[in-house]
Amino acid sequence: MNRIEVKNLRFSYRRGEEILKGMDLTFDSESTAIIGQNGAGKTTFVKLLKGLLKPTEGDIFIKGKNTTEVTVAKLAKEIGMVFQNPNDQIFKSKVIDEVMFGPLNIGQGMEEAKGNSLKALELMELSDKVDENPYDLSLSERKLITIASILAMDTDIVIFDEPTISQDYFGKIRIKNIVKELAARGKLVITIAHDMDFVAEISERVIVLNKGEVILDGSAEEVFLRDDILKSAYLEQPNITQLCKRLGYDRTFLALKEFLDYRLAEN
């Protein structure tokens, strides 16, 4: 089972400034989005899951292993994470070598690593860029390379921190499909995102963080229904949800098609 258990998690960088104020959560194989304004503690939380930070209080178990008892490098076999800024990781002069770096580190053989990397690059539609220097490509392409570099590690748990930054419509579609496919393959996917339309489309579950606390946790429909609570955390409903709410519908529509189907049935 791909399970993350978070028990009474508290964290502070400095004494007296608590960033996370007691969280109890369980994640299973599903696609979860974490939303909240900057400073709510989202990135801190996923860094804790990744073992990059250690809890000040409480415990995190990744597939039964306590994050305080294994090194980050060891944990990398179980849990992959795509960071916000691709320039923080890219150092190889060829796209393929960059993508193979992680797989080789966690013990995949040369052939296996290469196969996984080529497959991941194909998913990101970067097959024609395999031998190019990543720094000759655009920022949005570099971001897709970093996503490929994590996919190639084939971990059971994948975390995305703001995957859609600087992506256009096609890039977003690609990332959307990746998240859905990973979830369909039984992986545990956690995505931090600001784009509510994107969140509505990719997530089975949505968690709202505000000032280090979970203020909402439920299905996307349940969470986006509570626009009063969302507003208090400076968040908005997806565009289609806003329109339908104003039109007086008492249920949450998360996608255009959903709304059109409902109207058709209504008439």
Add this chain to the structure above:
Amino acid sequence: MAKTLSLYVERNTFIHRVDSINKILYVLVSVAIPLILPYKFVAVLLILISISFLLLAKVMRRVIPLIEFSVIILLSIVIIQGLFHAGNKTVAFHIARITFYKEGLSYAFTLSMRVINILLAFAILVLTTKPSELIEALVKKGLSPRFGYVLSSALQIIPQMMSAVGSIMDAQRSRGLETEGNLAVRIRAFFPLIGPVVMGSLIETRERAMALEVRAFNSREKKTFLNERQNLRSDNVIRLILFSILSLSIVLRVLL
């Protein structure tokens, strides 16, 4: 507080308000005088003056770590000169079977006083002057604005680069890179860490260069300065006093 590479301590005192060019002059004069007048009491006197200025500027506490640091150097001067100074003749004292000589110790004392003197004079400059003000003052005196920009931006950009190293380390460890362990492990971790630092700062430098261009950085107009310091009468008085003291010491040297 955003980090800057600076020792400046914010206080509202007379010393802080003195023109930064005058503070540079003060450093030069107090370095020069003990060389012109090589008497022990001169150096001691200058030290006392600098200490009183530091007290007036309410920054004496920040000087203590600087002195502590220099104690190691001063001790080594005392030991080396006390033991091996060329003119050593008169025995001062023994420690175990090692003999210290008066001439050497006296020379070491003079030298130490000069070092402390320089240190304290510099401390007044760096603790009570904003680096940006100092650089701006130099630009006004003819330093190239481009060079001035490089100096003052480096003070802020270097700490920012250091904090970028943290996120790079996180990203690479997340991909299974071991960064802790024996030397071989650390050497292997070097390129994955330094590569993104270098590439990242190149990209940022280009972006920042564009941002500077569109803010008329290369304008041919005569630059103005927001912090146009009123030339106070006290500035000129201070400058006059500094020059008089310097001239006086030269005259004394010639006469004595």
Add this chain to the structure above:
Amino acid sequence: MKKIIVENLKYRYPLSENLALKGISFEVEGGEFIGIIGRNLAGKSTLCQALVGLVPHFYKGAYSGNVEISGMNVLENNISELSKKIGIVFQNPFTQITAAKLTVYEEIAFGLENMGIEIKETIRRIEYVLHLLDLEKYKDRNPFELSGGQMQRLAIASIIAMKPEIIVLDEPTSQLDPQGSEEVFKAIQSLSREGITIMMVEQKIEKIAQYADRVMLMSDGEVVDFDVPQKIFLRDDLLNYGVQAPVFTRVCRSLNIKNKNTGLYPVTLDEAYELMVRHEQNRS
């Protein structure tokens, strides 16, 4: 009066084989708000750079055609001269901070000092932009201590203080959180109200629909279409250019709810809501 005239602009970056701009022509009137859309690498950023003179003065390369900004020829004037007429704000707020200044107040002054603006006028302008961009609270802060949204507003303030007639915004909110983006969009609206001509590249299509008087659709170094948002978002081939029409337009299109006066579908939440309510009333 025409604020921007671009005639057959062609440009190729040094070391590149392909033209980044393949003969672009258009005109913009004073006070207009223009949205620029299209997929990544369509040439949107290159066009922005060509408007402010970074192309061809900062990036060399092969350049032909004519760009006139408020009567000033871009090729014949350097970037500093052009900055009196046109300013630009980039994606990354962090690299737009000069790093040479210790406070927000001094940061805004940087460009004015370079232009040789006298101190009294400099102070007047700083006070004005601090107010306009709601940054008064932060004037003594170190720029690096600001949040992304505040930093980006500072970047805008620093440009506006130079009193350009036109401001180019190249995806100004793409790296900000929702709250920061909202702050920046509000700021941009207030610039527009001040009569400043705006050229904004943006992926958030609902925002373009809300603010833009006209929308420029770019693809592969060319301007495909340049028209009012209602007409641009009506195009059947829009998706091919990496742009999806606002969800409000798509709803009304599926339900065939049009604005009776113009015969076009709505593009904003408010308009879509009004038309849909009226539609329901007419039905019942």
